[in-house]
Amino acid sequence: MKPFFVSFFLFLSYSAAAIVVTPGEWDFGTIESDGGLVSQVVQILNNSEREITVTLISTCGCLTVAPAMLKLQAGESGAVTFFFDPVYEKGRVEKDMIILTTQPGVPKTLFLVRGEVLEARDGKKGGAAEESPAALAAGRVVQLQFYYSPGCKSCLRFLKHSIPELEKKLNLKIEVAPFDILNPEVYEDFHARLANLGVEEKAFPALFVGGVLLQGDREIAAKLEGELLAFAQGNGQDQPGVAAIEPGHREQIGVELAVLPILLAGLLDGVNPCAFTTLIFLISSLALAGRSRRETLYIGIFFTTAVFLTYYLIGLGLFQGLRAASVFPIIALIIKWALIGALLLLSGLSLYDYFIVRSGKSSEVVLQLPRFFKLKIHGTIRKRVRTTALIGSSLMLGVLVSIFELACTGQVYFPVIVYLVRLGNDPRAYLYLLLYNSSFIVPLLLVFLLIYFGINSGVIVSFFQRSIKLVKLGLAFLFLTLSVITFLI
Structure with a gap:
């Protein structure tokens, strides 16, 4: 009965929130626990007459999503990729992904992820399993724009250590264009990009991955890896209406x-x-x-x-x-x-x-x-x-x-x-x-x-x-x- 009520609840919620999620739920079928990650691309359509921001929050460590946030203009759709890791699961599985929007007066909605996980059989992996996100993104080039101040020690550590570690871990080529936020012209350009996104300045350093903005050391550390994977696989969000700033112009x-x-x-x-x-x-x-x-x-x-x-x-x-x-x-x-x-x-x-x-x-x-x-x-x-x-x-x-x-x-x-x-x-x-x-x-x-x-x-x-x-x-x-x-x- 739970799938029926969840689906019905989703229908009512999406209608109220003026978003359309395709598919309405994800059934990954039957897989084995050692079969690796399985993934599903989900399209989210902004069916309202105003710009909204969609945020996705997992209720389980086994379920992740990239990117975790989308900014959608009226009538625009965007793609996110769900990943389910069955390694610690067994039997019938039902997990929820919370979907939040900036639509006034609309409560949170739930997206159902379900399926069955079998115990691993020696020497064999489930045929339904797909490649890991890192394997899907292997060899791609991702360009970042990094806004920071020259005296910021954590910023220098990020450029010198964190970026090479992420390149090695994700098998990506990461090109970082650094911008000195103390330069008045750079600061002006940064605020123009914020205005285009409809967000406010919160913290520095700030990092653009395509059209996704991460602000502050904590947010960058928490979300950058997922955004890199999504962008490298072609599911990342490009920033509409803003010309790319030439690195260090x-x-x-x-x-x-x-x-x-x-x-x-x-x-x-x-x-x-x-x-x-x-x-x-x-x-x-x-x-x-x-x-x-x-x-x-x-x-x-x-x-x-x-x-x-x-x-x-x-x-x-x-x-x-x-x-x-x-x-x-x-x-x-x-x-x-x-x-x-x-x-x-x-x-x-x-x-x-x-x-x-x-x-x-x-x-x-x-x-x-x-x-x-x-x-x-x-x-x-x-x-x-x-x-x-x-x-x-x-x-x-x-x-x-x-x-x-x-x-x-x-x-x-x-x-x-x-x-x-x-x-x-x-x-x-x-x-x-x-x-x-x-x-x-x-x-x-x-x-x-x-x-x-x-x-x-x-x-x-x-x-x-x-x-x-x-x-x-x-x-x-x-x-x-x-x-x-x-x-x-």
């Missing part, structure tokens, strides 16, 4: 434009009057100390190595700190506009210095090393160039000079670091930091090589003095370019 603008400005920034900072004047003083001091060309080259190599490592480690620390702070939207916004303002100011001051140098008043430029730091650097150089501990002294000299010079070279370096933070969670940002510092030491190495091969230091000094105004003009253009790119990303 806006972040790629900054990444693609990053290489050349960073390369130029490093080179220009390397011939920045702050750094180059110190280098010339070092070479002159080595000559006065009676150092040979070979010794000068060795000192130059160790000095340059220390400069590179010191600058890179300082930059890495600042980069990590600013990236961690940028997980807060208000801080990320402040960083962006503060950087744009600083870059425009530095561009203007560099242009001003260009005209000052052009008028023959190089000592009056604004962007130069303060006198206090100049005296500190010169005193350190005089002390270190005469010591007999060549390697240790050269390394220490490089570290100390780098720290003192930051008061001036930081005018280029710090904006570049903040600019790299604005690139989001792209791992290439670390490579760009290496690129900047490698470019920065190129002029240092070149000068030491020229001295080693017999070029007089006076020739180098003369060339530098003639080039100051071009360096200042180049810095003005560089700062302006970085400000424009920062505005775009």
Whole structure:
């Protein structure tokens, strides 16, 4: 009698809820307990005049469904797949799947799943059994859109560990397009997709599997596997009316434009009057100390190595700190506009210095090393160039000079670091930091090589003095370019 009453109840409920479920129930027949999963595709039609959301909840661990939620427009139908696992069942089986809708005033309805499970016979599996969901989905490619903030540790664990584990378990190829939710344009796109689905923002991270949205770590962990299986088998829900967002579209603008400005920034900072004047003083001091060309080259190599490592480690620390702070939207916004303002100011001051140098008043430029730091650097150089501990002294000299010079070279370096933070969670940002510092030491190495091969230091000094105004003009253009790119990303 139960099947009759359940079917009658279903008929009344579906009519009231204005949904039509086909078939009205699922009889999987007679199967053996070791025969594996059996499945049934069920169509659900929204027969009402309004959009509804259908949620399916199993009453038994042996009965699962994917996807567990459908959003249907008026007159639209969607497919779900039921899976029944007979391994722990025996005899006559009757299980219910609860069907809920957002139709006002409509109670929950029940979908009946029934059949008979026989004890397994050795060496034989039931012929009615079908392949497992993982086998049905094997080899498919599923694309996900993942919205998260760069400082979210659970998000990084999800990308690094959970996705590979799911790929291995389900035999799927999962392609994840990450989106930095702190980027205002990305956040705007995300809300456009929410509006199209008719749902509200609940939690981050958020994940789209086709047209299905999962929000928060807990919901993603609970439902992602089922949604992946359903989507890979072609039963997943596509999102109507929303064009797919290109993965990392806006972040790629900054990444693609990053290489050349960073390369130029490093080179220009390397011939920045702050750094180059110190280098010339070092070479002159080595000559006065009676150092040979070979010794000068060795000192130059160790000095340059220390400069590179010191600058890179300082930059890495600042980069990590600013990236961690940028997980807060208000801080990320402040960083962006503060950087744009600083870059425009530095561009203007560099242009001003260009005209000052052009008028023959190089000592009056604004962007130069303060006198206090100049005296500190010169005193350190005089002390270190005469010591007999060549390697240790050269390394220490490089570290100390780098720290003192930051008061001036930081005018280029710090904006570049903040600019790299604005690139989001792209791992290439670390490579760009290496690129900047490698470019920065190129002029240092070149000068030491020229001295080693017999070029007089006076020739180098003369060339530098003639080039100051071009360096200042180049810095003005560089700062302006970085400000424009920062505005775009």
